[in-house]
Amino acid sequence: MKSASDATMMLRTPFHSRVAAACELNAWGTWKGYTTPTAYTDVELEYFAIRSTAGVFDLSPMxxxxxxxxxxxxxxxxxxxxxxxxxxxxxxxxxxxxxxxxxxxxxxxxxxxxxxxxxxxxxxxxxxxxxxxxxxxxxxxxxESDEVAALAVQGPTSCAALLAMGLVGLEQLKPFGLTMFPFEGGTLMVSRTGFTGDLGYELWIAADKAELLWDRLFEAGRPHLIKPFGSDALDMARIEAGFLQAGVDFVPAESAVRSGRSRSPYELGLGWLVDMDKPVFNGRKALLREQARGSRYRFAMLDVDGNKPASHSFILSGGKKVGTVTSAAWCPTAKTNVAFAQLEMPHGDVGQELVAEIYYQRELQWTRVMAPCRVIGAPVFNPPRRRAVPPGAF
Amino acid sequence: MTDKLDVILIGAGHNGLVCANYLAKAGRKVLVLEAGDSPGGAAASREFAPGYSVSSCAQWLYQLHSGVSRDLDLERHGLQWAARELPSLLLDTRGRHLSLLGSRIDGEGVSDGDREAWRAFHARTGKYVKLLARVFESRPPNLVEAGLVDRLNLLKMGLGLKLLGRDDMSELMRIILTNMYDLAEEYFDNPQLKSLLGFDSVLGSRMGPRTPNTVFTYLYRRLGEAYGYNGVAQVKGGMGALAQALAASARARGVELRLGARVTSIDMFNGRAGGVSLASGEQFRAAVVVSGADPVTTYGTLVGLRNMETGMARRVSQIRCAGAAAKLHLALNAAPRFTGLDESQLGQRLVIAPDLNYLERAFNAVKYDEYSAAPALDISVPTINDPGGAPAGCHVLSAIVQFAPYEPAGGWEGPSTAAGATHREHFTRLILDKIAEYAPGIRDQVVACQLLTPQDIERDYGMRGGHWHHAEMSLDQVLMMRPFPGATQYGSGLDGLYLCGAGAHPGGGVMGLAGRNAAREIIRRGARA
The missing domain is CATH 3.30.70.1400 (Aminomethyltransferase beta-barrel domains)
Known part of the structure; x- marks a missing residue:
């Protein structure tokens, strides 16, 4: 089968031959110069593979x-x-x-x-x-970007699938742990990490062994209903899990052209990652100043009424615009309509009631809903299996 | 130390001593730590051969700020003049010299047209010099977070520009970014005059007369006119005597000066500079650390690039500080005989740079890390005006030589294209050959010879790259961008650390303003123990 991706000038990941063969929709997006699928078969089915069985995502362009x-x-x-x-x-x-x-x-x-x-x-x-x-x-x-290929294996049966592939003892790996396995004369690094908020692993392999890894994984994973997923399904899962996406939820500072468009860690809800006890680190002086003066913005997770994703919505308080939405999705497992918003200070306290001005279109007719929403304090999806050691046998 | 120090100042260069003096005057307890065994930095006199001593780095005084001289009472502390108001002579092999002193121009080949053009040019550029001088007397404006003082300074600058009048202002705007080669060609016919202006525009920098920026460096060199100088002056006892006067003045104010105390690190405490460590292992703490060292040494060696944020480390790594001037010292057994010069003229500033293209060719070499086959020279025979520097009847010739790279291929001690000669020997020979074209017979008078390459100057005076101005005086490294954007107004961009040397605004030259302005800023910000 000849894929449309064969005719592009885009870069291909080391898994490309396998990815292209599995990409039934022939739906390709671009990611940092690489051609990567937005979906393989059906976005919802791919999403449910992540949440109910095991999904596989090619993250080599990282x-x-x-x-x-x-x-x-x-x-x-x-x-x-x-x-x-x-x-x-x-x-x-x-x-x-x-x-x-x-x-x-x-x-x-x-x-x-x-x-x-x-x-x-x-x-x-x-x-x-x-x-x-x-x-x-x-x-x-x-x-090492070109030398190291990577797959994310995410979902309740991910551990079982990888054990079936022969990764003995993997069930003992703790979240944010990493371990090595011999693989076809090389080394396979496995970390218990991911971008879905679920039980999951990331596999790191030399590029020349990538296709072999894919084949082994899908062979061993078949009884565990393993399925590749594209960036659209990933987006649903990561929003449900409360993960920010660079380039979407914030503009990487050095690529921001307009002044004031970048954000500090505090403004992204990531202040917990800042350790002021360190005497020197990049941004420390400016962040100390920000602590003293106060931040301009606050990151907020919103639970939006209704089921219309509040994509690109204005967020209003008392009829006045106080922020905008950077990411939004109806999250099927949590059955919640989640939006990430950048709110002007002092808005964004947990529990604050706001309104999302949502525009959507059905058969060429645009409709506006003013959806009440409220600031929530934690991601809507955070299952115990994500942390369990060993994870349950699903 | 029993008493707590307010300020530790690194380096007893002239700016450091000036800064310490003003700080002490304002009641600060100041300790100056100098690595060398004499104060003064580049204002130094050294014996380079038995019985012969010389101003071993800077050789003329022409910019020392009159207010600084007065405030520090330097004449009471021992500053004496050997000669003042010395003209510059552009030498000619046949003895037809051109003499320039302020608006006065003399020489056989000078036409009435050139004389008139020079008078007009000198008067007009003199206005620009005055404007620059005013700008340099205060801290540079900060464009980003401009406070009231900055706005006023900017306003003064703008007002100063407006007050030039429409024609002079538009002429300044037209020429300030251009090069001296084109400007001189535009104004004058006389090749000697053009060449002397070209030489003054590139002296001490890594630029040729065709390099954009050289009109600015020319005006910078003439700053002394605003501070009461006409031509150059010579200090009795050499520049080291000036250093002694500066040190005496500082000590009289209560500054503690320690020589032979090499600072190896500026110590940071929770992101703030709060002390220094010495090579001896001693440590000192103070509320404020001030560095008179060049910026690359200050940030790169003393603080350490790892102790600052990446953006700043990167700025520091980009500072252009490669020197291109060497220094030649000759011990002579008799007065040199320059064709067509009488004894009184021999004590003036002698320049070898026959024409603009000669200068530009001399510069070409250094772009490729080579030295000029036919170098340009700024010569002083200090023993004419101040015989104390040599045994009776003997003389010293001191010359700034352009252009020399920091290091030629294979190193200064490596083999040159001349058979059996190192680069150092070969370059020395080339310089002597050049001088001999103007002073035949000088070879036979030489009893000792010393060549200081930019590398030697770096070693002897602690200037990274061997650049006399600590960092190139290019338009991207002056005013609020000196030494780099983000470190301006004498603050280093690091809390508790200030800069007071040539690497800070307004820049190099024995002027004292960087030191004085820095002290004012430190006092204004009020940090003390």
């Missing part, structure tokens, strides 16, 4: 940087907002990093692979920033 050398920890500690010394070897940490103005450049994960050996996984290209940040440090920064 940017991966290897940081090694005697100053690796000190380097990362200056780079990111949280205390990297608390991420022990064999663990993964979620963090953000800022520019000198205290504005978020990206969020991502730091994998502590071994002594003086880390991998930073980022949404945005960060090669220049990581190299500038290395001035004065004895570290080596290597862009």
């Amino acid at each position: 940017n991966k940087y290897r940081i090694t050398g005697p100053d690796a920890e000190a380097y990362l500690n200056r780079l990111v907002t949280r205390d990297v010394s608390k991420i022990r070897a064999g663990r993964v940490g979620y963090t953000v990093w800022c520019n000198d103005a205290g504005q978020v450049m990206d969020d991502g994960t730091i994998f502590h692979l071994g002594e003086n050996d880390y991998r930073v996984c980022a949404f945005a290209r960060a090669t220049d920033w990581l190299h500038w940040s290395a001035l004065g440090f004895d570290v080596e920064v290597v862009d």
